[in-house]
Structures are given as C-alpha cells and as structure tokens.
Amino acid sequence: MSRIGKLPVNLPKGVTVTVGSDNVVVVKGPLGTLSQKVDPDIKVTVEGDVLTVTRPTDQPRHRSLHGLYRALLNNMVAGVSQGFTIKQELVGVGYRVEAKGQILEFSLGFSHDIHMMLPDEVKATAEVVKKGANPVLTLTSYDKQLLGMVAAKIRSLRKPEPYKGKGIKFVGEQLRRKAGKSASAK
DSSP states (O other): OOTTTTSOEEOOTTOEEEEOGGGEEEEEOSSOEEEEEOOTTSEEEEETTEEEEEOSSOOHHHHHHHHHHHHHHHHHHHHHHTOEEEEEEEESTTOEEEEETTEEEEEOSSSSOEEEEOOTTOEEEEEESSTTSOEEEEEEESOHHHHHHHHHHHHHTSOOOTTTOOEEEETTOOOOOOOOGGGOOO
16 A cells, blocks of 8 residues: 555645546635546545545556555645745845746846746745845745746756856755866866
8 A cells, every 4th residue: 555645635624625527626725726637547535624545456557646646635735725835046146036926037147137927826026135145036826836847947047056056046955066177186
C-alpha cells in the first residue's frame, strides 16, 4: 500500500469536495475553486470531512497514480483553505522588480526592462526590506501548480550564476558556488 496514497485528507471548515461524472473532483473553499480530473481507475470518496483515495490493484501504474492523486487533492484542499506563498530574491547591483497590479516590471541588467503579465489567480508584491538589501518578490495563490510554474518562469528570466550568485533565486535557496580562475592552485 502506498504510504502517501493511503493517508486520508482532512477537510477543514468551509471546504467542500464534490466528485462529479468522469471522475472530476471539484474543491471549493474560501480562497477559490479548483478542479482535477482523476484517472478512472482511481476511486475518490468523501465521507463527512475526510477524503480518501483508493486503487483497484497493486499494479505499478495504479500504485504510482494512487500517491499522485492523493498528493494533488491534498494540495488543492490546502490551497483553497490557506493558500501558498513563494518568495524570490533578486541578487545583483541595480536588479529591481515593481508590481503594478497583475504586471511585473523587472530591471535585470539587460538593455531593456522585462514586463510580465501574471495570471489572475496569482497575486504579487515587491518589497525592499531595508535600504541596500536585495528586493524580494512575494507570490501568493491558491493553486500550487500554477504558482510553481509562474515562479519557475520568473527565475528563468535571470538564473543565478555560480560565480557571484547574481540572478533571481528563491529565498533560502543554497546555490552551488564555483571558485574563479584567480583561485586556482599552482
């Protein structure tokens, strides 16, 4: 039995889950509504305030789908009840970000500024904690998959380089640093 798949998902107050035709699971909560199509072999049941996911056999395909769909449904429940947050830090001289509603304006050392339109589900705030510190971009959403994709797209605009660490990185991320050529031993 899958360790992740067999765990029940507890539904907090204000969250409702409905399993429709074609095995489409809809999760509604105070922050929004999410839906996920589940493989027809996987059975999703809701009893009271507990959601359970079961599989028909022990085939490797069913075992992998069992844990996958339980994790996706758990993320949906957590998202519509609490939401998710990702913080990114811009490291580099003159690197800036400005949030104007759903449009982010980046200054990342290129000859031009980069404008990025965010999906409606993602909200962004840009802040500088203190003068001289790196700007921090905070992204919040109730959809974990979408939030991760947006954060990855933002990071890809200027990935951290290994020599000085300049670029867009996640707060708390440990970068692998390299020594420059002046540090080589003779």
